[in-house]
Amino acid sequence: MLLERLTEIKLTNYTLNVKMRGDIDHHTAKSVREKIDEAILLNKPRFVILDLSNVDFMDSSGLGLVLGRYTKALDIGAKLIIHKPTRRIKRILEMAGIERIIEIKGDDYDEML
Amino acid sequence: MKCCDNNMKLYLPSLSINESMARQAVASFVAQLNPTLEELADIKCAVSEAVTNAIVHGYKYKSGTVYIGVKYYGDRTVIIEIRDKGCGIENVKEAMTPLFTTDTSGERSGMGFAVMQTFMDKLDVRSKLNEGVRILMTKHLK
Structure with missing residues (x-):
């Protein structure tokens, strides 16, 4: 998959929605990271x-x-939320204890966006 | 040691673009045993970690070769070996501590070995400084 197609970013009501796709590994992470950081700095979302x-x-x-x-x-005073990880992705997030510091939301969060 | 039923070997240049190729190739080989999707996902994740370690920490993004060997046996035991001839690890025990990383950018989680340990049944890491690292991972398929 082309790296450019791995992320889609939209800003709505001070909320930066980052839709990630495909495989996130060491090779793809760099460009995804840069794209998200640029959007965070530019838009200063909540x-x-x-x-x-x-x-x-x-x-x-x-x-x-x-x-x-x-x-x-956190550096710009915004809150990051993980949305709808698949079962497989949730497993690795939980293994690392991510849910202790970052909120993970499921399908029910859709209506709030 | 009993003879394996099947085996494959793969030598790849230490390029990050090959991380995906490495895990897909190992998964395709192991798929011959009809593992569960979860078992296959576990193996892909562990292979990705080991290959990334070789590229990032072993060769420090310099040119080198990542050696991948996979064997499986009749009792559905899969053994995966991933080796590099990079700089090696000074203290393997310390490197295997969750959240330990030598990276200063803040972008590495330090969870690579923890992922390998969690998703595989057995993990053995051996290293000699300036000679490289050999990671041996075992998975018993259901």
């Missing part, structure tokens, strides 16, 4: 929503990406 519903694969590079964006959001 919320950053990482939609992982279309992410097929994620390893610890993906964990690093999520944790790094959490810090970037």
